[in-house]
Structures are given as structure tokens and as C-alpha cells.
Amino acid sequence: MAENGKAHQTVIKKYANRRLYHTGTSTYVTLEDLATMVQSGEDFVVYDARSGDDITRSVLTQIIFEQENKAGDDNLLPVAFLRQLIRFYGDSMRTMVPSFLEFSMANFARDQDGLREKLSQSFGPSAFQHAMEEQVRANMSFFGDAMKMFTNFGPPSQIPSPPSIPAPPPPAAGTDLDDLKRQMAEMQQRLEALAKK
Numbered sequence: 001m002a003e004n005g006k007a008h009q010t011v012i013k014k015y016a017n018r019r020l021y022h023t024g025t026s027t028y029v030t031l032e033d034l035a036t037m038v039q040s041g042e043d044f045v046v047y048d049a050r051s052g053d054d055i056t057r058s059v060l061t062q063i064i065f066e067q068e069n070k071a072g073d074d075n076l077l078p079v080a081f082l083r084q085l086i087r088f089y090g091d092s093m094r095t096m097v098p099s100f101l102e103f104s105m106a107n108f109a110r111d112q113d114g115l116r117e118k119l120s121q122s123f124g125p126s127a128f129q130h131a132m133e134e135q136v137r138a139n140m141s142f143f144g145d146a147m148k149m150f151t152n153f154g155p156p157s158q159i160p161s162p163p164s165i166p167a168p169p170p171p172a173a174g175t176d177l178d179d180l181k182r183q184m185a186e187m188q189q190r191l192e193a194l195a196k197k
Helices: 031-039 056-071 079-088 096-123 125-150 175-196
Strands: 010-014 020-022 027-029 044-048
Touching: 020 031, 031 044, 031 056, 044 056, 096 175
Parallel strands: 010 044
Antiparallel strands: 010 020, 020 027
16 A cells, blocks of 8 residues: 555646646546546545646635535535634634544534434434534534633634524424434534543
8 A cells, every 4th residue: 555545546637728637547637527536535636737736725625616606506615604714814723723624524424324314214304404503503612612712812802703503493302303412412522522632
């Protein structure tokens, strides 16, 4: 296996004419093709063909930009989240943001399939959306508390406040709801345990 687990990484080269070249298939690809590769779990790295610099981050950001533009009213990233993210650039706490986002997304990805199925069976498709809004609210509250712990040395006006998300309507009662509450509480406990490390 190659160093750092990169044995199965596909290499994409970006040329000055902005064309992306897939070295594995010897074909040119588009940002849409790369988005499909990400969605199917294929790992790739993008290098500038002239300088050899790793530009994977900027290409992934371009993919997100393209996907958001295509989404119309069905955007993935809320405006409040984007504003909050921009506020963190230049902030002394910006070093905490990547690990927090990575941790939150990893937990969400791990738990989403089981949670979606359970909620759809119990309460209908809209219940998953409400449960995720509740989890986002809990995560942002946790993150806001963590930020306050580390920003006690600055004026309170500089402490970012989490965006407000409207409270979801209460779902129907039942044993499945109790299971859901337990799972959400476990997720919150994992976040709190991470904060204490």
C-alpha cells in the first residue's frame, strides 16, 4: 500500500486551459464527473499540471459552488451557515472549525441511513428533516458553548452566536420516538466527550 493510504487515489491534472485530465482513464473530465466520483466514494487528488501543486481543495470548492448554483431552491448550504463560515476566516478560533465540521459530518454520515429509515417508517419522510434540524441546532449550540469557553479573553461582542433554526413540530409519540431521542442523546454525548478531550 502506498504511503498515507493513497494507493487507490485517482490523479486528476488540471491544465492552463482549465481542462481536467483523468490519468487513470486517459480522458478529459468535467466538474460534474468529479462530483459523481465523490458521490460514488472514489477518492481523487487534483494537481496543477504546470506547477505540480495540489489544488484538490479549490476544485472541491468549485464543485460545491456548481452544485449550489444548480440546486435552485433546493440548496444544501443555508445562507446563515455560509455567513457564519465566512466570519470564521481571520478569527482566532478558525483552527477549531475544520475538526468540528469533520467530526459532525462523519457522525451524520455514519448515522444518516439508519436514522432516515427509522424515521420514514415511523413518522413519514418529513420527520427526518425535523430530526436533522434538531441535531444541527444541538451541534451549533455545542459549538457556540465551546467557542465561549475559548474566547473568555476577548470582548463578548466577538463571540459568534449560532444561527437560529426554527423549532420543528413535535412528531407523534411512540416507542420509535423514544429510540430516536436516545440516539440523539447519544450523539450529543459523543460531541460533549470530544469537547472534553
